Amino acid sequence: MVGSWPRPDWLLGELKRKNSGEIGYEEFSAKADRAVLLSLKNQEDAGLDIVTDGEQRRDSFYSFVADKVAGIKLLTVSELIDYVEEKAMYERILRTLDVPAFAIKSPVAVGEIRRKTSLAADELRFLRKHTTRRIKVPLPGPFMLTRASWVEPLSRDAYRTREELAQAYVKLLHEEIIQLRDAGASFVQLDEPTLTEVVYGDANQTTFMCAAIMSKVDPKEELTFATGLINDAVKGITGIKIGVHICRGNWSRNDGALLTGDYSPLLPYLQEMKVNQLVLEFSTERAGSLSVFDGAADGKEIGLGVVNPRSDRVETTEEIVAKAKEATKYFDPSRIYLNPDCGFATFAEVPLNAAETAQRKLSNMAKAAIELRREYA
Amino acid sequence: MQPTELNGLNLKKLGEIVELGTKHPELVGQQFNNWKARVKWLGGFRSRAYIRDHAFLIDEPADLAGVDTSPNAVEYVLAALGACYSVGFTLNATKRGVKVDAMEVALEGRLDNVLTFFGFSKEGHPGYKEIKAKLFVKTSASEKVVNEIWQETIATSPVGNTLTRNVTIIPQISVAK
Numbered sequence: 105m106v107g108s109w110p111r112p113d114w115l116l117g118e119l120k121r122k123n124s125g126e127i128g129y130e131e132f133s134a135k136a137d138r139a140v141l142l143s144l145k146n147q148e149d150a151g152l153d154i155v156t157d158g159e160q161r162r163d164s165f166y167s168f169v170a171d172k173v174a175g176i177k178l179l180t181v182s183e184l185i186d187y188v189e190e191k192a193m194y195e196r197i198l199r200t201l202d203v204p205a206f207a208i209k210s211p212v213a214v215g216e217i218r219r220k221t222s223l224a225a226d227e228l229r230f231l232r233k234h235t236t237r238r239i240k241v242p243l244p245g246p247f248m249l250t251r252a253s254w255v256e257p258l259s260r261d262a263y264r265t266r267e268e269l270a271q272a273y274v275k276l277l278h279e280e281i282i283q284l285r286d287a288g289a290s291f292v293q294l295d296e297p298t299l300t301e302v303v304y305g306d307a308n309q310t311t312f313m314c315a316a317i318m319s320k321v322d323p324k325e326e327l328t329f330a331t332g333l334i335n336d337a338v339k340g341i342t343g344i345k346i347g348v349h350i351c352r353g354n355w356s357r358n359d360g361a362l363l364t365g366d367y368s369p370l371l372p373y374l375q376e377m378k379v380n381q382l383v384l385e386f387s388t389e390r391a392g393s394l395s396v397f398d399g400a401a402d403g404k405e406i407g408l409g410v411v412n413p414r415s416d417r418v419e420t421t422e423e424i425v426a427k428a429k430e431a432t433k434y435f436d437p438s439r440i441y442l443n444p445d446c447g448f449a450t451f452a453e454v455p456l457n458a459a460e461t462a463q464r465k466l467s468n469m470a471k472a473a474i475e476l477r478r479e480y481a
Numbered sequence: 482m483q484p485t486e487l488n489g490l491n492l493k494k495l496g497e498i499v500e501l502g503t504k505h506p507e508l509v510g511q512q513f514n515n516w517k518a519r520v521k522w523l524g525g526f527r528s529r530a531y532i533r534d535h536a537f538l539i540d541e542p543a544d545l546a547g548v549d550t551s552p553n554a555v556e557y558v559l560a561a562l563g564a565c566y567s568v569g570f571t572l573n574a575t576k577r578g579v580k581v582d583a584m585e586v587a588l589e590g591r592l593d594n595v596l597t598f599f600g601f602s603k604e605g606h607p608g609y610k611e612i613k614a615k616l617f618v619k620t621s622a623s624e625k626v627v628n629e630i631w632q633e634t635i636a637t638s639p640v641g642n643t644l645t646r647n648v649t650i651i652p653q654i655s656v657a658k
Contacts, residue, residue, distance in 0.1 A: 182583070199587065204617030206583035 106349055106383060106407075107165055107242035107293070108447030109143040109158030110455035110462060119163055119452055129171045136161045137230060144235055146463045151470030154238045154291060154441075157227045164451045165295055166244035166252060167211050172223045173276070175215035175262060176253060181205040184212065187257045201361065210252050213259040217272040223280050228287050238290035242447075243280065245294035245348065246273040246337050247330035252298070270333050277337040285344035293347040293383055293407075294334060299373075300352045302326045304365040327373045335378045347381035347407060348374075352390055354446040355454055357414045359390060366392020375402045383407030385445040386427065387419065397434040406435050409445035410472070411465040414456045418464045424472035437480040442469050488575045495575060526553075558644075559588040559612065565640035566614060573630045573637075574620070583619040588612060612644070 111119070115136060122132040143158030162168035170178040182205035185194055198205055224241045231239050244252075250270040253259070263269040281292050302323045338346050350370065352363035367374065367384065374382055385391040386409040397406075408431050410424045424442065431440050448462040449455035457465075485492055502509045519531045526541040527548060539554055541547025552560065563586035574581050590612040592598075594605035616631055635641055 180583075182585070199589075204583070204585040204587070204619075206585060206617070206619060 105147060105152060105154070105156045105158075105240065105466070106409075106413075106443055106445070106447050107156050107159050107240075107295070108162075108449045109146065109156075109160065110449040110457060110459045111158075111160055111452050112139055112142065115139045115160060116452060123163065133161050133226065140227075140230060141234060142459075144231065146459060147466065148235065148237065150463055150466035151474075152237070152466060153470075153473075154240050155231070155235055156240050156242060157231045159242065159447065159449075161227055162452070164209075165242060165447065166248060167209055169223060169244060169249065170211045172219065172221055173211075173217055174220050175213055175217040176211045177214045178209050179212045181208045181210070184210065184255060187255050201356075211249075212255050213253040213262065213269050216262045217269065217276060219276055219279070222283050225283055225287055228284055228289050232288050239288070240291040240293055241284050241289045242293045242295055242349070243277065245296040245330075246270060246277055246333040248296050248298050249273045250333070267329075270329070271336075274333055274336045278339070278341070281338065281341055281344065281346065285341065289344060291345040291347065291381075293349050293381075294337070294379070295349045296330065296334070297349070297351045297353065299327065299330060299350050299370060300363050300365065302330070303369045304352070304363040323369070327370065331373045331376045335376070338378055345381060346379045347383045347405075348377055348379050349383035349407070349446075350374075351385045351446045352388070354413065354450045354456065357456060359388070359414075362390060364390040366396050368392075368396045371396060371400055374404075375400060379404070381405035381407050381441065383409075383443060385409040386431075387412040387445045388414075391445075394430055394434055399434075401435045401439070403439075405439040405441060406431060407441045407443045410442050411444045411469055413444045413446050413448045413462065413465075416457075416461060418461060419468060421468045421471045421475065424469055425475055428472065428476050432480070437476070440476075442473050444469070487578065488571050488581045490571065490575050492575075495572075499576075527551075555590070555592070555609070558609070559590050562586075562612060562614060562638070562640045562644065563588045565638045566616065566634055569634035569638050570616065570618070570630060573633045574622075577626070577630065579620060579622045579626060579630065581618060581620050583617075585617045587615045587617065609644070 118127070118132055118135045121127045122129065139160040140157045143160055144155060147155045147158075159165060159168075167178055170176045181194060181198070185191055185205060188194065194205070223243060228239060228241055247270070250266060250273055254263075254266045254269050256266075259266075259269060263272065277294070284292055334348060350367075352365070353361070356362065382404055384406060386394060388409070391409070408428060410427045411419045428440055428442060444462075444465065448457050448459075483492075498509070517532070520539070521529050521531065523529055523538075525548060526546060527550065528539045530537050530539060538551035539557065540550045541553045543549045545553075547553070566586050567584060570584060571581060590609045592607060593610035594602055595607055596602035597605060598607035618627060620627060622630075
């Protein structure tokens with residue numbers, strides 16, 4: 105799994121109550137326990153070796169930090185638009201997506217960033233009680249958090265520059281990863297989907313991938329900045345696998361609304377990242393060819409995206425095996441892990457697939473893994 | 482205890498208007514039928530409008546030889562229609578006791594033939610041919626009720642009716658030397 109699993113309708117009802125302030129996080133989280141167990145059962149029944157909690161307690165893969173971090177406030181684009189200069193660009197995006205500004209929320213740094221509580225220790229603690237399988241905990245990466253939450257007029261009271269805010273996230277995530285390692289997580293995945301937006305989000309393709317509210321900057325500078333932040337966040341940490349996940353947007357089944365382009369512009373930066381695994385989309389054709397990794401795997405593992413979370417068609421075991429075999433041309437077979445391209449419900453209220461279909465996709469993925477292990481053992 | 486406010490509207494004040502309109506419709510007509518504005522030319526394509534104690538700028542985009550300091554007049558028409566729908570929806574929802582959590586109106590207008598404005602064409606006219614207005618509303622009310630409120634809003638919108646019916650414009654001129 106990359107992270108998220110479709111939430112049951114009743115959980116979405118409880119999430120609405122939480123977001124409207126009717127119930128607090130603790131009460132919501134207690135109710136979400138049952139949904140986590142359902143998500144876990146689906147993953148275990150499918151035969152996964154590494155599981156997540158399906159992000160059932162999160163309203164999205166990154167905005168949940170507003171519940172856990174002091175200094176962060178969840179604001180809608182509607183509330184933010186008065187603070188951004190490029191209002192016309194946001195209007196274009198809203199029209200492309202055909203959504204109102206009040207529907208898109210972003211965590212914004214409005215004060216000094218400080219963990220009120222661990223970002224994900226509660227998720228991990230609960231999952232550990234109910235499974236013996238290895239646990240992956242996805243966390244929003246330092247670049248994505250910075251990019252999404254730096255809104256100068258609102259953030260500058262606490263931080264003079266975006267770089268200062270970024271360093272606060274680096275420190276916060278460094279402490280978080282250590283805490284999760286000590287609490288028994290096998291794998292922490294830093295989600296950095298906006299890296300593709302830096303490269304491929306041109307004027308006509310800019311998206312609210314993560315409600316990132318900021319001006320366009322030089323892509324090379326931005327990628328260097330992002331790589332430095334990731335490396336600082338993981339610096340000196342051992343005893344836990346750390347990965348970086350990159351995708352091209354995962355909020356719509358309309359491929360035209362998502363970004364397109366291969367990994368080659370990102371490759372030099374991916375090579376520089378001091379992480380164990382790159383968790384990458386490869387099921388979608390929009391991600392381009394695996395061959396860009398020819399001679400460039402650099403000893404890293406790949407979390408190979410082999411099923412599309414946004415399609416009804418269930419990829420066959422044969423197709424998945426074939427994709428993995430293609431990856432063996434560029435990666436050592438022992439370093440290839442199979443996963444979906446992205447989560448099945450990155451944003452709680454926009455599930456991309458029915459749980460039943462998602463389960464069948466995972467099941468074929470697990471069957472393919474067995475077949476591949478047999479062949480490459 | 483009765484709520485005193487819904488959707489940001491003072492229910493007592495709203496009740497008074499409804500009561501006045503029911504008992505003395507002529508007074509409401511006298512007070513709210515007439516509206517005024519004055520527009521001062523600032524040079525180039527820029528103007529400033531004065532309405533009661535308010536003032537705002539009107540300009541043209543740089544592509545049209547303006548300075549782009551503010552929206553142009555046809556854009557204000559879209560905004561006026563959107564605002565009118567917003568006001569109408571709030572009024573009609575509040576009258577029914579429906580709480581609106583969030584609302585936006587996205588508008589997009591297409592002029593029949595802008596070339597006629599520039600004098601490059603005699604075909605068609607320079608006014609709007611079509612305006613799309615999409616309401617985004619967040620409310621716990623049923624879809625049926627929301628649709629009814631929306632239909633009432635469209636039917637009773639002063640700006641909407643201005644645009645869809647023939648309005649008699651009485652042009653006059655006074656030249657100073």
